């Protein structure tokens with residue numbers, strides 16, 4: 472998309488922090504500037520601020536919904552309004568679409584010629600190692616994808632793995648169902664903990680929580696060989712830890728360890 476739509480050192484893309492880090496990395500590799508417009512305090516795109524910040528060089532707007540690391544969906548009406556009003560291409564990153572009740576924007580492609588929807592085999596399909604993503608867009612945009620891609624195709628091993636996985640769609644659906652029930656279990660357990668100040672709503676396979684001292688809790692978990700993502704230095708995510716939903720036994724272990732920490736904390740006098 473950067474190669475197709477952006478002139479290096481001239482054009483820019485717009486991203487909405489806090490969001491996925493790769494948009495910035497990819498823009499950097501292409502020597503394309505980024506313009507950042509903060510999400511609102513409730514992690515939604517700020518339509519007015521976005522449209523006010525657009526210039527004739529703003530070619531791509533990246534919307535990540537459900538958003539990483541905040542885990543929430545963007546309101547469908549907000550996404551549609553942006554697709555209608557943004558003068559360039561709106562890219563909706565649906566990496567976590569299998570974990571939300573919200574409908575994919577793929578169904579709306581016929582109506583909006585400036586819409587691109589991206590999905591991946593890395594999350595719900597459990598195949599991050601095959602490095603395979605998907606882009607859905609108008610025939611015209613896909614035609615340009617073919618113009619800028621190398622003459623070689625997605626490698627055969629990745630193709631084989633993806634095709635084999637798609638032949639077993641029931642397996643993927645079962646995995647997603649397990650993750651969703653584990654997510655519900657984790658949310659409940661986290662909400663019951665004194666040391667967790669807030670469990671943010673999630674439509675992804677991870678949960679963002681706010682705690683008093685994120686770095687210290689992060690380090691205590693590392694000591695117990697549990698790795699979460701410390702997002703406390705990320706804009707709007709102060710005190711934030713991002714917890715991936717793991718296997719059932721991993722989630723049980725996390726809850727058990729957090730309960731121990733909570734009790735230890737409660738023993739401190741005063």
Ligand SMILES: *Cc1c(COP(=O)(O)O)cnc(C)c1O
Nearest residue numbers: 491535539564566591593599604
């Ligand atoms: C994981 C992720 C992707 C996809 O990553 P790939 O492994 O490169 O396909 C895209 N967007 C977001 C927000 C992600 O979290």
